Amino acid sequence: MTLDEDLEAAAGTGGRLPTGEVHPALRRARAWLSRVAEPGTVDFWRFVDAVGPVAAAQQLRGGRAPERIRTLVGARAGQDETLADLRRAEQCGARLIVPEDDEWPALPLHALTVAVSGEPDDPRYQSDRTTAPVPPVALWARGSARLDELVERSVAIVGSRASTAYGEHVAAELGHRLGERGWTVVSGGAFGIDAAAHRGAMAAEAPTLAVLACGVDRPYPAAHGALFARIAETGLLVSEWPPGCAPLRHRFLVRNRLIAALTRGTVVVEAAARSGAQATAKRARRLGREVLVVPGPVTSAMSVGCHELLRDPDIQATLVASVEHVIEAVGGIGVDLAAPPDRPTGPRDGLSDLASRVLDACPVRTGVGPERLAAVAGCDVLEVLRVLPALELADLVQWTGTGWRLAPPPREAVTRGG
Structure with a gap:
């Protein structure tokens, strides 16, 4: 059956068979439309969307489409490679998905429909075809x-x-x-x-x-x-x-x-x-x-x-x-949240300002008394005596017998083979 005969058979059916499935002629019409005009053209998509794929194909092949649309199609209007395209697709395990199919991704592609509605009617002021947000006529x-x-x-x-x-x-x-x-x-x-x-x-x-x-x-x-x-x-x-x-x-x-x-x-x-x-x-x-x-x-x-x-x-x-x-x-709001990155923790984390100053005042080797620590840290001796026990429990300082100094870092355990 020729394309024109197929289109005539589908006219008035709403593009559906009595079983509710997409009419083969409608699919063939969209296959033809996908070849005769380059995707991304605002006026061509608006024409197909307004009259439907079957009527659009009939008007283009019969020379009854608006002049602007006929200009976009040119000599391709008289060509028909739909059967060859569909056969070639079948041979490589492909299929034609049309907006009338349940498989059509209507929700994500609706963004293109909304965006193209903002394009002006005058072609001179429309976005270039390479940037225009035009929905696809069909997808292979x-x-x-x-x-x-x-x-x-x-x-x-x-x-x-x-x-x-x-x-x-x-x-x-x-x-x-x-x-x-x-x-x-x-x-x-x-x-x-x-x-x-x-x-x-x-x-x-x-x-x-x-x-x-x-x-x-x-x-x-x-x-x-x-x-x-x-x-x-x-x-x-x-x-x-x-x-x-x-x-x-x-x-x-x-x-x-x-x-x-x-x-x-x-x-x-x-x-x-x-x-x-x-x-x-x-x-x-x-x-x-x-x-x-x-x-x-x-x-x-x-x-x-x-x-x-x-x-x-x-x-x-x-x-x-x-x-x-x-x-x-x-992702979903409040659902797919990224966990904060892991940050290394140290024994000094959480120390008060006073404790940090006293710790910084402690020498590395020789122990010194609380009076010396108070002078270096810029605080009272009683304040030094108040924070030193907590620092010792945290293994940050140690008593040498004559004074306080920084505790040496813990040595890593050495495993020796027997």
């Missing part, structure tokens, strides 16, 4: 996991492709410990920080999600073919572009808004002065998500972008140094 997903369940508790970890050993270690550690705690790590599948975060999560036997800027059947970078296959085993590869689509440069910038929208917060581990990780962090802030930044050495070019995000008052980024910090920022 490869893997057995459910998308809505994966992103329910998820955190994005992004950073530089040209990462340092420090950055990769931090990203892998965060990914691993987030996975251990039941959080899904979301990233872009690129070299460097992205790959380290994905591998860290999988090392904890936790699912991870990679949002791609090409078809889910087309590993990019090519060297990550094995990594993507592992991700698909327990997690998901997700893309707005149909199978076979190439990883064009502009698509990476468009893709960043999905990484930000699908997660509760974005952690930037390493970022140069100009980087895609910074762009993702700015998308996250625009969507009301948490922006979390791992600081790095001030001498490292790969941390310049991180430090700039921390200094930018509009971003309102939070400095994080551990997974506890991350979970406290994105």
